[in-house]
Each structure stands twice: as C-alpha cells, then as structure tokens.
Amino acid sequence: xxxxxxxxxxxIKTRGQQVTLSCSPISGHRxxxxxxxxxxxxxxxxFEYFSETQRNKGNFPGRFSGRxxxxxxxxMNVSTLELGDSALYLCASSLAREGAAGYTFGSGTxxxxx
Amino acid sequence: GQQxxxxxQSMFIQEGEDVSMNCTSSSIFxxxxxxxxxxxxxxxxLIALYKAGELTSNGRLTAQFGITRKDSFLNISAxxxxxxxxxxxxGGLKTSYDKVIFGPGTSLSVIP
Numbered sequence: 702x703x704x705x706x707x708x709x710x711x712x713i714k715t716r717g718q719q720v721t722l723s724c725s726p727i728s729g730h731r732x733x734x735x736x737x738x739x740x741x742x743x744x745x746x747x748f749e750y751f752s753e754t755q756r757n758k759g760n761f762p763g764r765f766s767g768r769x770x771x772x773x774x775x776x777m778n779v780s781t782l783e784l785g786d787s788a789l790y791l792c793a794s795s796l797a798r799e800g801a802a803g804y805t806f807g808s809g810t811x812x813x814x815x
Numbered sequence: 816g817q818q819x820x821x822x823x824q825s826m827f828i829q830e831g832e833d834v835s836m837n838c839t840s841s842s843i844f845x846x847x848x849x850x851x852x853x854x855x856x857x858x859x860x861l862i863a864l865y866k867a868g869e870l871t872s873n874g875r876l877t878a879q880f881g882i883t884r885k886d887s888f889l890n891i892s893a894x895x896x897x898x899x900x901x902x903x904x905x906g907g908l909k910t911s912y913d914k915v916i917f918g919p920g921t922s923l924s925v926i927p
Contacts, residue, residue, distance in 0.1 A: 705857070736917075744858075744903065744917035757914065791857050802848060802865075802907070804915075806857025 703727065705794050705807035713813045719780040722810045726773050726794030732756075733775040734804070735767060738789040747790075750775055779812075787814045818842075819906055819918035827924045834891040836921045838904030846907030847880050847887035848915070853900045861902075862889070894925050 706725040714720050726733050734757075735747040746759035750769035767777040773794075779786055790810045795803035819840050828834055838847070846865055850858035862873050864880035864887060871878055877890045887904055901920040908914040 734915075743919040746915070746917075793857070802846060802860070802863040804860060806859070808856050 705792060705805050707790075707792050707807035707810050709810060710808065711811045711813075713815060714782050716782055716784060716814055718782050719778065720782060720812060721776055721778045722790055722792075722812070724775045724777075724792030724794075724807060726775070726792075727805055730794035730796055730805070731773050732795045733769055733773065734793045734795075735775070735777050736791045736793065737761075738791055738809070739787075744791070747777065782814045784814050787812060819904060819916055821902075821904055821918040821921050823921060824919070825922040825924070827926060828894055830894060830896060830925050830927050832894055834894055834898070834923065835888065836890075836902060836923075837886060837888045838906075838918050839886040840906060840916075841885065842906070843884040844906030844916075845884075845909045847878070848905040848907060849876075849878050849887070849889050850903040850905060850917075851900050852903065852920075858903055891923075894923075896925050896927055899923060899925050 708723045732751045734749040737745045747761055748755055748767050749757040753769045764780045769775045791806050793804040793806045819838055821838050848863050849861045851861050852858040861876055862871050862878040867880055867884050868882050869880040875892045879888045881887055901922050903920045904918040906916045
C-alpha cells in the first residue's frame with residue numbers, strides 16, 4: 702500500500718513569509734499527527750487531527766496551525782516565518798485504534814527559513 | 816511535564832558488536848515504542864511494548880518494557896552497517912487520546 706506522502710520535500714522561504722505543507726495519509730488512516738524535528742530539540746509534537754477535528758495540540762505558538770480534510774489529507778500552515786522555524790516537519794498517520802504504535806511517518810518536508 | 820532521556824547520545828561501534836541503549840523517564844508510561852530513522856527519512860517503528868516486564872524481539876533487535884514502567888531498553892546483536900541511524904524511544908500515555916513523547920534519540924554509527 703502507498704505510504705504517507707508529504708509535499709514538498711524541500712522548501713526555502715524568507716523570514717516573514719508563510720508556508721503550507723501537505724500530508725496524504727495511508728489509505729484508511731484517519732488520524733494524522735505533525736511533528737517538528739530539529740537537531741537540538743528532537744521530535745516535538747505539533748498537533749493531531751482525527752476526522753477533521755484537532756484532537757490534541759502541542760506547545761507551539763499560534764503561528765502554527767493545521768487542518769484536515771474529509772479525505773483525511775492534512776495541511777499545516779506556518780505564518781510569519783522565523784529563522785528558528787527551520788526544521789524537518791514530519792507527518793504520521795495511523796488507524797485511530799492503533800494509536801501511536803501504528804504510526805507510519807512520511808519522509809518529511811525540510812523547511813529552511815532565510 | 817513528561818520528558819524522556821536517552822543514553823548514550825551517540826555511539827560508534829565495530830561491525831559485529833552488540834549494542835545497548837536505554838530510555839528513562841520520571842513519569843510512568845503505558846506503552847514504550849522504539850523507532851529508527853535513516854538519514855533523510857521519517858522514523859520507522861521497530862518494536863512496540865505494551866506491558867511492564869515485557870521482552871520482545873524483532874530479528875536482531877530485543878527491547879524490554881521496564882518493571883517500573885519508567886524505562887525501556889533496546890539491544891541490537893551483531894551490528895551491521897545498515898543499522899546506522901538515529902534510534903528514538905517513545906513513551907505512550909492513554910488519556911482521552913494517545914499522547915506520545917519522543918526521546919532525543921541515540922545516534923548509532925557502525926564501522927565496517
């Protein structure tokens with residue numbers, strides 16, 4: 702079966718701009734979680750969506766937002782980009798009943814803010 | 816809040832050697848998970864542990880869920896070059912949703 706697809710793979714943006722990242726989960730998976738990965742901070746949880754509803758949210762400023770569509774595809778948006786937002790953004794999908802043990806991660810979007 | 820510590824932070828070993836790494840926390844978790852991340856890719860689940868004291872193997876990998884539910888161990892036997900990567904532990908909590916905390920990772924390098 703097709704894996705989790707994240708687009709784009711690489712992105713370079715200028716400070717102050719906004720960016721939208723996309724995640725297509727595995728077919729049938731209704732839960733999508735987003736993580737930010739940086740060398741110093743590891744994997745930091747951003748938010749989780751299930752059936753178009755945000756079910757859980759991490760400790761990130763309001764500039765980070767997301768949404769999920771009826772086909773379970775998810776997008777995350779970062780507004781007013783800062784240099785510190787440079788990171789690998791990972792999306793993971795799962796069947797709701799499997800929870801974290803059923804996470805399948807995408808390859809990520811590498812965002813560089815200059 | 817909950818936080819996981821992984822040790823060692825990095826390790827360099829000879830091909831064929833066995834590897835041990837661990838994950839500790841001051842908090843109790845219901846689930847322990849071990850993931851491996853190859854360069855340029857997302858983490859991949861290696862082993863999931865669901866009960867205190869549980870010992871589970873996946874090929875050359877063996878992991879254990881600590882009795883206190885505050886720690887977990889991963890062992891890799893007879894390491895090979897493709898074992899290179901970052902190994903993350905993750906603790907899972909069952910609340911109204913599944914909350915997962917990831918450790919900072921252990922970077923493994925294997926010298927042929």
